[in-house]
Amino acid sequence: MKNEKLRTKNFNSLLRPEFCILSSTFWAPKEIIETSIDWLELNEKSKILDIGSGVGKFCVEGARISDASFTGVEIRKNLIEEANRIAQGLELKNVQFIHSDIKDVDFSAYDSFFYYNPFCEHLAIDEVIDDSLEFSRENHRMYEDVVFEKLEKMPPGTKVVTYNSREFILPGSYRMVKMSKEGSLVLWGKE
Numbered sequence: 001m002k003n004e005k006l007r008t009k010n011f012n013s014l015l016r017p018e019f020c021i022l023s024s025t026f027w028a029p030k031e032i033i034e035t036s037i038d039w040l041e042l043n044e045k046s047k048i049l050d051i052g053s054g055v056g057k058f059c060v061e062g063a064r065i066s067d068a069s070f071t072g073v074e075i076r077k078n079l080i081e082e083a084n085r086i087a088q089g090l091e092l093k094n095v096q097f098i099h100s101d102i103k104d105v106d107f108s109a110y111d112s113f114f115y116y117n118p119f120c121e122h123l124a125i126d127e128v129i130d131d132s133l134e135f136s137r138e139n140h141r142m143y144e145d146v147v148f149e150k151l152e153k154m155p156p157g158t159k160v161v162t163y164n165s166r167e168f169i170l171p172g173s174y175r176m177v178k179m180s181k182e183g184s185l186v187l188w189g190k191e
Contacts, residue, residue, distance in 0.1 A: 011057050014086045019055050019079075025127055027057040028116050028163055032185055034065065036161040039178055039187040040112050042068035049073060049110040051147060052118020056083025056097055063087070063095040070095045073105050102143060107150040116163040119143040144168055151190075158190040 011030065012023050028036075036058075040048065046068035050058045053072025060083070062070045072095075074080050080099040087095045098105065107113075119140045151160065152171040159177075162168060163185050170188055178187040 011061060011086075014089065015055060016082060019082055023055075023057070027054050028114075030061055032163055032181070033058050033061045035180060035185060036114060036163070036187075037062050037066055039161060040068075040159055042066045042112070044068065046112060047071070047110045048112045048114060049105070049107065050114045050116075051102060052116070053083060053097060054079050056080075056086060056095070058114050058116070059083070059095045059097070060086055060090065060092065063092045064090070067094060071098060071110070072096075073098045073100055073102055075099075075101050103146050105150075107154060111157070112159040112161075113151070114161050114163075115147070115165055115168065117165045117168070154190055156190050160188040160190075162186050162188065 012020050015023065040046065042048070042062075044067040046066075048059075048062065048068055048070050050056075050070065050072040053059055053074045056072050056074075056079075059070035059072040062068065072080075072083060074083070074097065077099050080097045083097045087097070102118075148169065148171060151158070152173070156173075158174075160170060160174065162170075166183065171190075174188040174190050176186055177189045179185070
């Protein structure tokens with residue numbers, strides 16, 4: 001049984017202070033996560049990948065309200081450690097985190113994706129999580145191209161939710177299904 005006291009706590013209150021101060025800038029609000037989960041029409045067989053999961057907010061909140069399987073991939077080890085600490089504390093069984101570069105992740109293991117502008121730090125002037133990565137416009141473009149190519153190879157029926165990612169172009173086989181928040185939240189489906 002999940003720890004009831006922890007399970008009902010606000011996600012930010014579970015974060016260590018050094019991560020909590022970054023939350024409003026780098027991790028999606030709970031309302032956006034709940035709408036995304038609703039739009040994806042998940043069931044216990046659904047497998048969702050959060051691209052650039054940070055401290056795991058999308059996956060943890062999703063696992064709290066859905067029986068689907070959530071996986072977060074993040075290149076920063078300290079963020080994965082924080083995500084795992086929270087998920088373990090909540091005793092969530094339907095969430096896991098991968099410490100990896102997105103280039104090395106097999107998208108075919110998933111049927112849905114959450115994309116909250118995970119490579120924006122490469123373009124940022126002063127808003128970054130830390131200085132552990134090499135930021136550049138070239139890296140930003142390369143990572144977006146990698147995700148584009150992997151999504152292009154996915155079968156019809158694949159769903160992608162993008163948030164604050166207006167600049168990210170999906171392959172032409174994806175069509176907009178729903179849009180909210182003045183176009184900042186979009187559900188895409190592959191035909």
